Amino acid sequence: MPDTQAQRPTPLQLFLIFSRIGLTSFGGGLSGWMLREFVQRRQLLSEEDFLNGLSIAQALPGVNVTNMAIWIGCRLGGRSGAIASWLGMVVPAAIVIVLIGGAFASISGYELSHVALNGAAAAAIGLSLAMGLTAARRVPRRVFPLAVMAATFIAVIVLQLPLLWTVLGIGSLSVAVSYHQS
Amino acid sequence: MPATPFSILLVFLPLSLVTIGGGQSAIADMHRQIVDVNHWLTAAQFVDAFAIARLAPGPGSLLATLIGWQLAGFWGAVAATVGIFGPTAVLIYAVTSLWSRYQGARILTALETGLRPVAAGMILASSYVLIQALDGGWFGRGLALVSTALLMLTPVNPLLLIAAGAGCFVGLHTLALI
Numbered sequence: 001m002p003d004t005q006a007q008r009p010t011p012l013q014l015f016l017i018f019s020r021i022g023l024t025s026f027g028g029g030l031s032g033w034m035l036r037e038f039v040q041r042r043q044l045l046s047e048e049d050f051l052n053g054l055s056i057a058q059a060l061p062g063v064n065v066t067n068m069a070i071w072i073g074c075r076l077g078g079r080s081g082a083i084a085s086w087l088g089m090v091v092p093a094a095i096v097i098v099l100i101g102g103a104f105a106s107i108s109g110y111e112l113s114h115v116a117l118n119g120a121a122a123a124a125i126g127l128s129l130a131m132g133l134t135a136a137r138r139v140p141r142r143v144f145p146l147a148v149m150a151a152t153f154i155a156v157i158v159l160q161l162p163l164l165w166t167v168l169g170i171g172s173l174s175v176a177v178s179y180h181q182s
Numbered sequence: 183m184p185a186t187p188f189s190i191l192l193v194f195l196p197l198s199l200v201t202i203g204g205g206q207s208a209i210a211d212m213h214r215q216i217v218d219v220n221h222w223l224t225a226a227q228f229v230d231a232f233a234i235a236r237l238a239p240g241p242g243s244l245l246a247t248l249i250g251w252q253l254a255g256f257w258g259a260v261a262a263t264v265g266i267f268g269p270t271a272v273l274i275y276a277v278t279s280l281w282s283r284y285q286g287a288r289i290l291t292a293l294e295t296g297l298r299p300v301a302a303g304m305i306l307a308s309s310y311v312l313i314q315a316l317d318g319g320w321f322g323r324g325l326a327l328v329s330t331a332l333l334m335l336t337p338v339n340p341l342l343l344i345a346a347g348a349g350c351f352v353g354l355h356t357l358a359l360i
Contacts, residue, residue, distance in 0.1 A: 022239065022240045022241070023239050023240065024239065052281070053278075055290060055294060056274065056277060056278070056281070056290065057274065058294065059290055059293040059294040059297060060270065060273060060274055060277060060293070061198070061199050061200060061201050061202045061270050061273070062198070062201055062267070062270025062271065062273065062274055063201055063204060063205045063241045063242075063243045063267065063270070064204050065241050066241055066243075066267055066270075066271065067270065067271075067274045070271055070274045070275055070278065071274065071278050074275060074278040074279065075278070079275075082275050082278070086267075086271055089240070089241065090240070090241070090244075090263065090267060092240075093238070093239055093240025093241065093244055094240070094244055094247045094259065094263055096238055096239060096240065097234065097235060097238040097240065097244045097247055097248050098247065098248060098251045098259060100234055100237065100238050101231070101234050101248045101251060101252065104230070104234055105252075112352060112355065114226070114230065114317075115351050115352055115355045115360070116348040116349075116351060116352050117229075117230045117233045117234070117348070118226075118229065118230075118233070118316065118317045118318050118322065118351055119318070119322075119325065119347040119348040119349070119350050119351025119352065119354075120233040120236070120237060120344045120345070120347050120348040120351075121229045121230065121232055121233035121236075121312070121316060121347075122316055122318060122321075122322045122323075122325040122326045122329065122347050122351070123325060123326070123329040123343050123344045123346065123347025123348075123350075124232065124233055124236035124237075124329075124340075124344050124347070125309060125312045125313055125316065125326040125329070125330075126326055126327075126328070126329025126330040126331075126332070126333050126343065127236060127329075127333060127340055128206050128209070128305065128308055128309045128312060129306075129309040129313075129326065129327075129330040130329075130330045130333040130334045131204070131206055131305055132206070132302060132305035132306040132308070132309050133306075133330070133334065134334070135298070135301055135302035135305055135306075136302040136306060138298060138302070139298055139299045139302050140295075145295075145298070145299040146299070148299040148300060148303070149299035149300070149302050149303040149306075150303065151303070152299070152300050152302075152303025152304055152307070153303040153304075153306055153307050153310075156210050156211070156303070156304065156307035157210075157307050157310055157311070160214070162196075162211065163197070163200040163207075163208065163210065163211035163304065164196045164197075164199060164200055164211075166200075166304075167199070167200045167202060167300060167304075170300055171202070171296065171297055171300045174296040174297065174299060174300055175292050175293055175296030175297060176292075176296070177296065178291070178292040178293075178295040178296035179288065179289065179292035179296070182288055182291055182292055182295075
């Protein structure tokens with residue numbers, strides 16, 4: 001791993017880098033951005049280290065991109081680096097979303113604005129469904145994983161069980177089975 | 183329960199730990215808590231907020247921030263943000279600090295393969311809930327399916343697609359079809 005203490009970014013620099021990434025990201029593709037920034041351009045992390053972080057970020061709960069920000073921040077700047085990176089990823093984008101929400105609220109008196117938002121939502125649901133179908137396609141074609149996927153859907157939609165208990169129950173069973181099979 | 187920053191925090195804190203495979207998975211439960219259980223927003227308002235969150239940059243889970251803001255202003259937004267991002271941030275920080283000491287490859291692989299079907303089930307459930315909450319009848323559902331197909335089969339820019347969806351509905355409304 002390229003490791004020169006002098007090159008390490010300060011927490012402020014980490015905050016600014018992640019602010020920029022957060023504010024220019026629309027609908028995914030972020031990890032590619034981070035790879036380019038931290039591994040290829042600045043050479044602050046090795047590719048292997050980055051990919052380890054990515055698999056943890058995806059395996060653990062939490063938004064993948066903020067998980068990844070914490071992983072990178074922690075590797076490069078310890079606790080303050082992790083906090084700065086997390087804040088950079090979340091706070092500027094949070095301010096922007098509230099501003100956009102406010103702008104929409106101020107035109108919510110017009111019926112057309114609700115119609116337009118509904119059309120936008122219908123198209124945006126495509127993002128969610130496409131991601132769900134892609135994730136479903138990556139589930140191994142074996143009885144147990146497919147049953148886990150179906151059971152999760154049924155627990156949430158048909159039985160209306162709270163998601164936390166669904167995940168803790170079905171999720172830990174599924175993880176335990178994969179652990180024993182590996 | 184009235185929507186105070188504290189009650190908002192209590193709703194989002196447990197949701198944080200179910201955001202497996204990205205924030206998409208928690209939307210079904212977020213909808214249930216906000217719309218069905220606490221009646222803080224109508225289903226239509228929730229879908230509007232979802233659309234705005236998709237139009238805005240940054241992590242999609244900032245939907246929580248927007249809802250918190252709509253319910254209880256600044257502190258509502260702070261409470262929702264801390265609630266939805268906080269617990270998992272602490273969790274990943276702990277794992278990252280432990281990682282160099284324990285190269286937990288086997289448990290990590292098990293977590294990844296074990297949680298993958300759970301995440302897929304949850305994201306599909308969230309999409310189902312959103313489609314149910316959508317106004318616009320069959321036009322809306324049809325648009326959602328067309329958008330899904332375009333995203334999966336073509337390299338279309340998602341933002342353009344969302345803008346096109348808005349334009350499409352405005353057009354249909356002008357023609358008095360919806």
